[in-house]
Amino acid sequence: MQKLVVRCFALSLDGFSSAPGQSLENPFGKGGLVIMDWARQTRSFHKMIGQEGGSTGIDDDFMAKAMDNIGANILGRNMFGPVRGPWADDDWKGWWGPNPPYHTQVFVVTHHARSALAMEGGTTFHFVNDGIESALQQAFVAAQGKDVRLGGGATLVRQYLQAGLIDELHIVITDKLLGSGERLFEGTDNLARDYECVETVASGTVTHVRLAKKKRD
Template sequence: MGKVKVAGFALSLDGFGAGPEQSLEDPLGKGGRSLHEWAFATRTFREMFGEQGGEEGVDERFARQSMAGFGAFILGRNMFGPVRGDWPDDQWKGWWGDNPPYHAPTFILTHHLRAAIEMEGGTVFHFVTDGIEAALERARQAAGALDVKIGGGAETVRQYLRAGLIDEMHLAIAPVLLGRGEPLFAGLDLPALGYRVAESVAGERATHVVITR
């Protein structure tokens, strides 16, 4: 059985994993795009969207690790899209178009039932209504010997941290201040939960910190 990981999770210096006021125009919230500048120029990120070239270096190493070795993903509903409440129809299929970057079973946490959606490239979105542990059990079964990635957003990561279910977390800390948004660590005592800093490396556009339990 693989590990449960958070990888490539971008965080502001003041501890926000996304900006406020998520919308179709601002899927990462106001100012949220600035958290991910470290990844946009990397070879891995460009390959994900069918583009050539891209930078090598520390940021590229962590970007590649953040997408490698995963057999299943778990996302909060806000990571899947801006729709709230009951699903009005089956039109919304995620932010990423017909070929999302996951290429594996991906489990969406929600309170509202919806049939699974099979996308191009091997991504299948499954909608889980019975909580984080049920989603993780299904993701582990789907992943087999590979790792499970908790893809976010911040509140989803917080829930899994609070439950002590995350084995390893890689944060890409961007040199920006958001002031408000989705806090990652508010109310969490990570040392009391058994977490410690295992690695800290300065990259070209972010500082990469690995936390383990």
């Protein structure tokens, strides 16, 4: 059975996955990037951006496994870029430069049509404008038996959560405070009914928590 999984999704201690004011300079909003400090110091992250060094241990283990058995990715439109509304042109090609760290087909959920965009390293961005279930269906096909990773942002993860379509959700509760921003858990009343916590592991400053869909009898 293929799964839809969320991995390494960081939250501030007060429940926000980004601060207000997303822009080209601030993908996580103003001051929001601190919730990724735990990840950016790991060896796996260093490797991903072509650097030596970095920490090993629990945080690095989760980072290292983030792409394990992932055959396709799904992203929300705001996670793909700061551009809002219809695509004026094809200039914006994501935050990640010419060789994005996905190396799979990536399905970007958006209200606005745009042609597919092939990047270096095996990443192709497809823009899906007929809903989250269509994006998931296409991603499962593209993943060829492997799992699909939903990268974020919070709005899209919330939509998939509300629909009960996420099989595993790994969140990272950090020791950072944002005060305001975008919540992951908002209007997710079905959470208590449909999901349960299956793992809690702390690594010093952050706590890794894995939620899984409850088994139906």
